[in-house]
Amino acid sequence: ETGVTQTPRHLVMGMTNKKSLKCEQHLGHNAMYWYKQSAKKPLELMFVYNFKEQTENNSVPSRFSPECPNSSHLFLHLHTLQPEDSALYLCASSQDGNTIYFGEGSWLTVV
Amino acid sequence: RKEVEQDPGPFNVPEGATVAFNCTYSNSASQSFFWYRQDCRKEPKLLMSVYSSGNEDGRFTAQLNRASQYISLLIRDSKLSDSATYLCAVNSGSSNTGKLIFGQGTTLQVKP
Numbered sequence: 173e174t175g176v177t178q179t180p181r182h183l184v185m186g187m188t189n190k191k192s193l194k195c196e197q198h199l200g201h202n203a204m205y206w207y208k209q210s211a212k213k214p215l216e217l218m219f220v221y222n223f224k225e226q227t228e229n230n231s232v233p234s235r236f237s238p239e240c241p242n243s244s245h246l247f248l249h250l251h252t253l254q255p256e257d258s259a260l261y262l263c264a265s266s267q268d269g270n271t272i273y274f275g276e277g278s279w280l281t282v283v
Numbered sequence: 284r285k286e287v288e289q290d291p292g293p294f295n296v297p298e299g300a301t302v303a304f305n306c307t308y309s310n311s312a313s314q315s316f317f318w319y320r321q322d323c324r325k326e327p328k329l330l331m332s333v334y335s336s337g338n339e340d341g342r343f344t345a346q347l348n349r350a351s352q353y354i355s356l357l358i359r360d361s362k363l364s365d366s367a368t369y370l371c372a373v374n375s376g377s378s379n380t381g382k383l384i385f386g387q388g389t390t391l392q393v394k395p
Contacts, residue, residue, distance in 0.1 A: 214370075214388070215370070217382060217383070220382060262327075269374075269382075271317065271329055272329075272372075274326040274327050276325070276326050
């Protein structure tokens with residue numbers, strides 16, 4: 173059983189849709205992250221939350237809106253995305269910024 | 284210059300071979316270093332942390348060279364199951380902020 177679970181695992185959405193990705197960590201960690209992995213590109217850090225407070229927004233477009241209601245849950249709200257936003261979105265958690273553990277990811281396709 | 288650079292490969296090696304990957308980083312203040320393994324269409328999984336004194340876990344050895352700003356991963360006696368992409372990750376600041384910057388990965392293919 174993975175300590176970080178993400179849903180949905182696969183999502184296809186139109187450019188005018190609004191959808192959300194959900195992440196839950198069962199490791200008791202105090203930091204959570206969203207990373208994006210596009211084909212042939214390195215993992216890109218999007219957002220960092222420490223104790224449910226956002227501490228990093230890596231110049232992410234406003235069409236991606238994160239929400240962290242508590243230290244165990246993290247959402248990524250998506251609206252008016254572009255086809256180039258199609259990627260694997262990975263949630264991760266850590267304790268005090270140490271080793272990061274990833275969820276299985278959500279494969280997003282924007283059509 | 285990219286913050287973290289890796290040779291994308293692929294490295295094609297026979298079973299039983301020894302293979303080494305390097306990863307260079309640009310931020311001299313970085314304190315934490317890691318190797319992750321990523322299988323096709325799966326999430327990255329931590330392989331090992333890299334300590335200043337170097338560390339070994341079975342067939343895997345990781346080294347840190349601060350002077351030249353690179354980390355290395357050595358795999359001995361390669362197995363078919365070692366075929367994967369190996370990502371190096373470097374903490375982007377001088378403290379454990381959890382802001383890991385990843386290289387693009389090095390692909391290893393171990394052939395029978």
